[in-house]
Amino acid sequence: MYFSHTALESQESPIRKFHPYAVRAKAAGKTVYHLNIGQPDIETPPAYLDALHHFDEQVLSYAPSPGIPMLIDAIRDYYSGIGVPLNAEDVLITTGGSEALALVMACILNEGDEIITPEPYYTNYATFALQRGAVIRPIKSSPEEGYHYAEKEKLEQALTDKTRAILLTNPGNPCGTVLTRAEMDMIADFVRTHDLWLIADEVYREFVYDGEELTSFGQLSGLEDRLILIDSVSKRFSACGARIGCIISKNKELIAHALKFCQARLSVATIDQVLAAELYRSTTQEYFETVRKEYQKRRDIVMKKLKEIPGVVCECPNGAFYIMAKLPVDDAGKFLVFLLEEFEDHGETVMFAPGRGFYATPGMGVSEIRIAYVLKEADLARAMDLLALGIEAYNKK
Ligand SMILES: Cc1ncc(COP(=O)(O)O)c(C=O)c1O
Structure with missing residues (x-):
């Protein structure tokens, strides 16, 4: 066939x-x-399954395509706690960070386009890019350098006239690398200078050690029109089976385009959204x-x-x-x-x-x-x- x-x-x-x-x-x-x-x-925090036992809707209906407002508000509260104020329209709930990545790539990539990402990278990035006919341009790093990649020269080497975005996992998978604030600033400058999207996959945000500061690209100013955050409850709450993630962006056009794809897939699982809201609301520092x-x-x-x-x-x-x-x-x-x-x-x-x-x-x-x-x-x-x-x-x- x-x-x-x-x-x-x-x-x-x-x-x-x-x-x-x-x-x-x-x-x-x-x-x-x-x-x-x-x-x-x-x-997984017990609040998740407790909320399941208390779910008492008589009809298991579709959720709204952008996501259930209660979950969106819970996510906004969490973000406001890390210094990233969001409006409800900045958030689209997705089936895990995985769907968030796939939808974002569907919005910003055409056949032949390129995404820069540090290598080694989370392997599914290549699959999602390939689905759009696009390719990954790697920023090289090596075990001998401790997989550090955030150098302007390295980014420049990966840049071509087909580059549309830089995609970063911070903290990193598979290397565990965490960007310093100076490195984040350099990357922010780079995407502004070269008019690129910055897709920041921050699903491991809480997992920083040795007193490292918990950061988000959302905390940097001057990136609003080009920053797309990818997030998920999978790792944060040890709830991989919940399949709840989100796209966050202040770029209204991006959200409007992504919403069309969200509407086409109708909605994310209703019960998982209700339960994920409970995770956000009840989990303590x-x-x-x-x-x-x-x-x-x-x-x-x-x-x-x-x-x-x-x-x-x-x-x-x-x-x-x-x-x-x-x-x-x-x-x-x-x-x-x-x-x-x-x-x-x-x-x-x-x-x-x-x-x-x-x-x-x-x-x-x-x-x-x-x-x-x-x-x-x-x-x-x-x-x-x-x-x-x-x-x-x-x-x-
Ligand atoms: C870097 C990174 N991004 C996104 C995902 C997607 O996770 P999920 O779809 O479970 O939210 C994973 C999962 O391992 C990951 O490691």
């Missing part, structure tokens, strides 16, 4: 495509520690602080263990819940298959996301991996020991 170029050219998610190997390993009786996917094990401390502890365990493995290249990142590292192996994809198919220690093995799929540039990331530190301390320590044992066994083969 006939298929589109987009379907044929899209890559499988490098985060999910090794899943069948894990299923086989488990069927063979192995325990697999999952460091491959950003699915936190932190409990203490919750975020506790979660932050927990992730920082986990990051420190992973870093300590990585430092003990000879030949690993990795700098300590201070945000999100990911670490990207270069391993002393020839190919992280082959190494992962080895871990799942051949290796075990007392019936246990470990899984991560191989780095190659996070790069657009051919040949990059071959020996790199992304670790999601989403397991409890003891499990994380064991998973990292398995990684070290696995490297030794793989290199002896």
Whole structure:
């Protein structure tokens, strides 16, 4: 049958495509520690399920296309708490940050257009861009430089006359990099100078460590007409299954165009919106602080263990819940298959996301991996020991 170029050219998610190997390993009786996917094990605040039990509408109707006002207001309150005042018209509720990204790209990209984004990047960016016939132009970074990318010269190298936007994840996935205020200012200047959109994917905003300040591009002035924020409850409230995100922009034309696509998909799930509003309304600063401390502890365990493995290249990142590292192996994809198919220690093995799929540039990331530190301390320590044992066994083969 006939298929589109987009379907044929899209890559499988490098985060999910090794899943069948894990299923086989488990069927063979192995325990697999999952460091491959950003699915936190932190409990969703109980307010979410409490609100579900209290949902008493007799008809489960469509929600308004822009989103339920109660949720939009709860999001506005949250933003006002971080110094970003919003009007209700600045927010469109979406099915996760994922739909927000796809809709935004549908609004601002045409065939042949380009988006600049630091490499390695969240892999689905490439899929969403490809759906519009557009491509990612990477800003290069490397494990040796601690994946720091925010330099004007690097941005300039990626710029062409087809560039329409810069897309940044801050704090970063897969590298955990957090931009300084000076770097944010430089990027803001850059998009103004070159008349570009700035898409700031801030779904990991709360997850900053070592006393790093919690920031948003929304706090910067002079960006209003070109800034698009992508947000989500998935990571913030450990509620990935809620599938609630949003597009935020002060650019009225952008919102008007995006709303047309929102109307075409009718609405986002009604119950999830009501419950997400409750998450925003009832979650306290203490919750975020506790979660932050927990992730920082986990990051420190992973870093300590990585430092003990000879030949690993990795700098300590201070945000999100990911670490990207270069391993002393020839190919992280082959190494992962080895871990799942051949290796075990007392019936246990470990899984991560191989780095190659996070790069657009051919040949990059071959020996790199992304670790999601989403397991409890003891499990994380064991998973990292398995990684070290696995490297030794793989290199002896
Ligand atoms: C950087 C980034 N943006 C957006 C998303 C989309 O998340 P969701 O659709 O669950 O809101 C993710 C999910 O992992 C992500 O890591």
